[in-house]
Amino acid sequence: MRIVVCVKQVPDTTEVRIDPVKNTLIREGVPSIVNPFDECAMEAALRFRRDYGGTVVALSMGPPQAEAALRKCLAMGADEAVLISDRAFAGADTLATSFALARAIAKIGADLIFCGKMAIDGDTAQVGPGIAEHLGLTQVTNVQKIREARADYLMVERVCEGGYELVRASRPVLLAVEKTIGEPRYPSVKASVRARRAAITAWNAADIEAPEEKIGLNGSPTQVTRIFTPETRRRSEMLEAATAEGLCDLLLAKLRDAEII
Amino acid sequence: MRNPQGIIFLVLTIVTLALFVSALSRKLRILKLGAPENRFDNPLRRLGNFIMLIPLQGKMLREFYGVIHLFVFWGFIFIVLGEIPLLLEGIFPDLVVPLLGDNPYFYLIKDALSLLVVVGLFIGLIRRWVLKPRRLYRTSEAALVVILVLAVILTDWLVGAAKLALAEGGAVAAFRLTVGYPFFASVFLTGLEPAALAMFRDMVWWLHVFVFFGFFIYIPNSKHLHVLAAPFNGYFASLQPAGAQIPTFDPLAEEVDEYGVGRIEAFTWKQLLDSFACGECGRCMDSCPANLSGKPLNPKKLICRTLKEHLLEKGAVLLRHGLQSTKDLTPERLTELTRLDPEAEVLGRRLVGDVVDPEALWACATCGSCQNLCPVANEHVQKIIDMRRFAVMNEDNYAPELRLAFRNVESKFNPWGVSWSERGAWGKPLAVPLWKEATEPEYLFWVGCAGSFDNSAKKVSEAVAKILETAGVSFAILGPEEKCCGDFVRRAGNEYLFRLMAEENVAMLNQRQARRIVTACPHCLNTLKNEYPAFGGNFEVVHHTQLIWRLVQEGRLQIPAGAAPASPQRVVVHDSCYLGRYQGEYEAPRALFRLIPGLELCEMERHRDRSFCCGAGGARMWLEEDADERVNLLRARQALDKAPQAIGVNCPYCLTMMEDGVKDLAPDQGVEVVDPAVLIARLL
The missing domain is CATH 3.40.50 (Rossmann fold)
Structure with missing residues (x-):
């Protein structure tokens, strides 16, 4: 059984900084990391392998330097890593990206696919479901726990408002996971060294038989035209009164003035 | 004169030498099991280190009892030199060894030193068995060597005294400046017949020979290997500055199949030599913050017991079976070896875990006090780092809080x-x-x-x-x-x-x-x-x-005249390990404190290069400290004992540790923990 984990290399933007003139993310001096949700997907796959066996393949699409993200996955314990990289992939939106990844997964041949629920740079949460659609697989998003795995189905917990749903999903299946599925492990030094030296399979568009019109800009019905930080206008006022009743009256008057109540 | 017995003496000498050489060569073969390391460069600088440490006893003399060691050291050398003419009598009764045998000044020095050695040994006995400082171990080896040395000196005096009493020409001339020989001659040997004197002289001479030969064989077989190994350790001492002694390696470039030191023979020969050189003086444990706060690390015991005993035990088995290391030893082969030779069990023991307590390894703050004080230039800290490397890089076995810090x-x-x-x-x-x-x-x-x-x-x-x-x-x-x-x-x-x-x-x-x-x-x-x-x-x-x-x-920074007196007026200075011992800088922080008008500086007992660590170095900052007594509390107490208004520090780790210590021990006394820069900035 092969398990594929899709990972994305993203800039380490705990606070997104946007160039106010060019309306683009400032990437200068910003280190690249594995998308934290994908790191949790990786952890979930490794725990699944521990409990049920199989081999774990880390898969990423991106420029050659995205290899670093795959090496991190190898250090964590992935058995193999595949990078799909081609100039023709450039400018892909979530549809074209999920198409290319789906082609690669078809070539790898997996019956269980883990994704992070979203990437911290785009926040779309569309690529995972997109892959499942392209491949015609069952999908469960927002997965926080795998209860058990049977030959033909998985029982998983899916987070929803105020609790979780218990979902029985037939295999093959794609799971888009929450961070709560498991704290990613810190790789051992030996594993890190091995990963830095390991060979990473590189495929281009031809290798995954992805037609030109379905990838990159050509395959992308959407485009990002502008990215900006919305201005937040926040005014605050401190109300003061001698008694609690007085304070309440003052507050009610203010709220009525503002036509809130 | 002793010619009929000359043959016996000659045989005895050869047997003694053979036993000595074989014991020594066994120790050398064990050292050669260690990893290679080049300590042969820069012979002149090494010679300089050697002279400072060994003949001049530079580090020993930093405390009173070191003076006794100086006497014992030089006494030992002169006594051994004195053995040359004395023993050669056994084969060539009439030989006069030039510069020694007929040299009254040589005997004057030897006689005086012998007396000092006797006095020193008695002080040592009193210290070890009456005063009982914690750093000295009261072993039978320690007692035996005192008895042997006293016996060597006493029998030498008695032989010489008998020669004087017999009025042997050579002896009378050579001993004319001495006190010991005439003293024993006049007290014990007056009024004896020449024949009785000659018999006494020969009997005591033989006794001396037996004692000395026994001592000679005992040295390479006991902890007193120290006297042979320490001079070499002084010569091979690291030439790097204290802060640049950690060797690197590139795991990405080199094919390393085992990281760090996880088996005793993975230490370099020089690291192993440290164990042989150790004289068990215990200066290291007396200044070790881990040891004094009750952690399982004892730097002295680590070197001269734990590692040394394991080295000798495992080394003997490795040599016996023609092995260089256990690195490539399969479990099957080990089982087979152990079946044939029960002692081969030692080959299966893990250095980190079975031999050395990992808790001890992680207790070290790398403060460097042990190395700074060690009279034989032992390098404790790198051994600990090497074993930590094994635990972290090879075994991936270390504290979760440290894992988080790495991440x-x-x-x-x-x-x-x-x-x-x-x-x-x-x-x-x-x-x-x-x-x-x-x-x-x-x-x-x-x-x-x-x-x-x-x-x-x-x-x-x-x-x-x-x-x-x-x-x-x-x-x-x-x-x-x-x-x-x-x-x-x-x-x-x-x-x-x-x-x-x-x-x-x-x-x-x-x-x-x-x-x-x-x-x-x-x-x-x-x-x-x-x-x-x-x-x-x-x-x-x-x-x-x-x-x-x-x-x-340079006059570029001026403290404004009439600056208000600083709020803390009595500041006790704490030297950080990494500015102090590792850089040798003690003056700059003090000089800055002295710039503050009205500020009074005071020192703790442990200061400058004997400063006591705050407990945060060597990754200790990021590790839990579970034991009852925390290192920072020990140090904060030493500082608070001086009734300061502030504790002066120069390192962010010390700052945190001392602040925490003050909060625990004296939360209401308002004692500040300050860097001198903060006080100066207040005046600008």
Whole structure:
């Protein structure tokens, strides 16, 4: 059984900084990391392998330097890593990206696919479901726990408002996971060294038989035209009164003035 | 005169020499099991070290009892020289050995030293068995050697006394300046017949021969191998500065099949020689913060018991079976060996875990006090780092809190795990310029992780910035481009991560063309100054106290006249290990404190190079301290005993540890913990 984990290399933007003139993310001096949700997907796959066996393949699409993200996955314990990289992939939106990844997964041949629920740079949460659609697989998003795995189905917990749903999903299946599925492990030094030296399979568009019109800009019905930080206008006022009743009256008057109540 | 017995003596001599040589060669073969290390360079400097440590007893003489060792050392040499003419009588009765046998001045010195040795041995006996300091072990080996040395000296005196009583020409001339021989002659040997005297002389001579030969054979077979190994250890002592003694290796470039030291023979021969050189004086354990706070680390025991006993035991078995190491020994082969030879069980023992308690390894703060005091130049700290390397890099077996600190350094570039982009935030209110935006500043201010993120240490960073600005020194910081220097990572045994940090920092510093660096953290100082050169980073690095003191001396920084008296007036100084012992800088922080009007400095008993660690070095900052007595409380108590209004520190780790100590011990006394820069900045 092969398990594929899709990972994305993203800039380490705990606070997104946007160039106010060019309306683009400032990437200068910003280190690249594995998308934290994908790191949790990786952890979930490794725990699944521990409990049920199989081999774990880390898969990423991106420029050659995205290899670093795959090496991190190898250090964590992935058995193999595949990078799909081609100039023709450039400018892909979530549809074209999920198409290319789906082609690669078809070539790898997996019956269980883990994704992070979203990437911290785009926040779309569309690529995972997109892959499942392209491949015609069952999908469960927002997965926080795998209860058990049977030959033909998985029982998983899916987070929803105020609790979780218990979902029985037939295999093959794609799971888009929450961070709560498991704290990613810190790789051992030996594993890190091995990963830095390991060979990473590189495929281009031809290798995954992805037609030109379905990838990159050509395959992308959407485009990002502008990215900006919305201005937040926040005014605050401190109300003061001698008694609690007085304070309440003052507050009610203010709220009525503002036509809130 | 003893010719009929000459043959017996000759045979005895040959047997003794053979036993001595075979014992010694066994020890040498065991040393050769160790890994190679080049300690043969720079013979002149090595000779200088040797002379300082061994003939001059430089480190021994730093305390009173060392004087006794000086007497015993030189007494031993003269007694052994005196054996040459005495023993050669056994074969050539009439031979006069030039410079020795007929030299009254030689006998004068030997006689005086013998007396001093006797006195010294008695003081030693009283000390060990009456005063019983904790650092000395009361072993039968220690007692036996005293008896043997006394017997050698006494029998020598008696033989010589008999010769004097017989009025032997040579003896009368050679001993004419001595006291011991005539004393024994007049007290014990007056009125005896010449025949009786001659018989007494011969009997005591034989007794002397037996005792001396026994002692001679005993030396290489006991802890007294010390007398043979210590001189070599002095010669082979590290020539590197104290802060540059950690060897590196590149896990990515080299095919290393075992990281660190996980088996005794993976230590270098020099590291193994340390165990043989140890004289068990215990200076190391008497100044070890881990040991004095009740942790399982005892640096003396580690060297002269744990590692040495295991080395001798395992070394013997390895040699017996023609093995160089157990690295390639399969479990099947081990089982087979153990079936044939039960003692081969030792081959299966793990160095870290079965032999050395991992708790002991992790208790070390790398304060360097043990090495600083060791009279035979033993290198304790690297052994601990080597074994930590094995635990961390090879076995992936270490404390979870340390794992978190490593992860934070790797992803956020600081051990706290604060966002890397916040690194320069402390400087924003002060408009501290960023290096990449500044035009050729005079100094790069390397702030360090603590100075960037720790609230108390940030105040020091602010003070340094204010002082530099007042003095008109242009400077800038790297801000988010600065990353953890890797000091604690390296000392925790993670050479892989340390290399990553070192390479990235050196690349950045070189790219930004930084040449002169000032830092407020002694750990960063040591790493940048002493460890980065190996990674292509050659910078002039100074501690902020050094730079500020220089600015004062050059007149660039002036404390305003009539400055208000500082609030703390009585300050007790605490020397950090990494500015003190590792850099040898004790004056600059003190000089800065003295600049404060009305400030009175006082010293703790353990100060300057004998300073007591705060307990945070060597990755201890990031490890839990579970034992009853915490190191920082010990040190804070020593400081508070001086009834200070403030404790003066110069390192962000010390700052944290002393602040915590004061909070625990004297929460209501208002004792401040301050860096001198903070006090100076208050006056500007």
